[in-house]
Amino acid sequence: MQALAVRPAAVRSSSALQRRASFRATCVAPRRTLAVVRASADRQQKSEEEQATAAATTLLAAAGLLAPFLLDTESAQAVPEILKGRTASLIHPAVMFFLFGGSVWAGWLGLQWRRTRELAGIIKEKKAQLPKPDAEGNRAASPLDGEIAALEAERKELIGKKLNEQHSNWGSLLLGLGVTISIAGAFNTFLRTGKLFPGPHLYAGALITVLWALAAALVPAMQKGNDTARSLHIGLNTINVLLFVSQIPTGLEIVGKVLQFTSWP
Numbered sequence: 074m075q076a077l078a079v080r081p082a083a084v085r086s087s088s089a090l091q092r093r094a095s096f097r098a099t100c101v102a103p104r105r106t107l108a109v110v111r112a113s114a115d116r117q118q119k120s121e122e123e124q125a126t127a128a129a130t131t132l133l134a135a136a137g138l139l140a141p142f143l144l145d146t147e148s149a150q151a152v153p154e155i156l157k158g159r160t161a162s163l164i165h166p167a168v169m170f171f172l173f174g175g176s177v178w179a180g181w182l183g184l185q186w187r188r189t190r191e192l193a194g195i196i197k198e199k200k201a202q203l204p205k206p207d208a209e210g211n212r213a214a215s216p217l218d219g220e221i222a223a224l225e226a227e228r229k230e231l232i233g234k235k236l237n238e239q240h241s242n243w244g245s246l247l248l249g250l251g252v253t254i255s256i257a258g259a260f261n262t263f264l265r266t267g268k269l270f271p272g273p274h275l276y277a278g279a280l281i282t283v284l285w286a287l288a289a290a291l292v293p294a295m296q297k298g299n300d301t302a303r304s305l306h307i308g309l310n311t312i313n314v315l316l317f318v319s320q321i322p323t324g325l326e327i328v329g330k331v332l333q334f335t336s337w338p
Contacts, residue, residue: 157265159335165258166328172251173317179243180310186236187303192228196221248289255282265335274323277316284313 155161199221206212255278263269288309294302 152264155338156261157335158338159331160338162261162265162331162335163328165254165261166324166331168250168254169258169320169324172247172254173314173321175243175247176310176314176317179240179247180314182236182240182243183307183310185231185234186240187307189228189231189236192224192231196224196228199224244289244292248285251285252282255279272323274320274327277320277323281313281316281320284309284316288313 199217203215203217203221204213258278259269259275269275288306291302291306291309295306
């Protein structure tokens with residue numbers, strides 16, 4: 074009789090535990106779903122903000138490059154002399170040399186981060202080529218074991234450098250500072266001379282500014298795993314660096330003229 078009395082209590086205890094577990098699962102599931110929905114909404118909002126920023130930057134660049142053609146020459150030149158002096162005139166080439174180095178460094182960081190992503194697929198392929206374990210779960214040693222270990226160590230080291238964050242930070246700096254200094258350079262020339270000088274330096278500079286904006290506009294698609302956007306991003310920035318190289322000789326010629334026709338400050 075005592076055994077019979079204990080059994081219903083155990084059954085009731087087990088049933089109560091099951092109900093509690095079911096209740097907890099019912100409460101946790103909506104929370105997890107809500108967290109996923111919120112994360113997705115945050116990503117979408119961030120993507121929309123980045124697209125809006127890129128579009129605004131493009132419009133700003135276009136407006137800045139076109140403004141000198143629309144301004145009255147005499148009114149534009151009626152500014153403090155310091156804005157037309159040697160110091161202000163040398164800001165553009167000095168910052169652009171810095172941004173040229175920054176472009177090369179940002180490109181290197183981006184390629185290293187791409188290598189980090191590719192390593193995951195390479196490691197997975199090599200693991201699939203390993204000998205199958207026997208019935209007891211033992212697997213024969215393979216030369217691939219050493220390769221896989223080396224690749225995993227390389228990937229771990231690259232991940233530890235936070236290359237994606239560094240690349241993103243440098244990209245933001247190039248976009249913001251680059252567009253600003255590009256427009257400032259054109260305005261400085263217009264303030265000093267009353268006109269712009271159509272030619273390779275002006276045209277390449279305008280194209281570099283546009284390419285910065287286009288490359289930034291591809292970032293939201295890249296964050297969603299779009300390989301086409303990633304390839305375009307790399308291609309646009311490669312063209313950008315090559316254009317930067319072409320700017321060095323013409324830029325040095327302009328610096329020479331600035332030193333010849335301006336005075337401090």
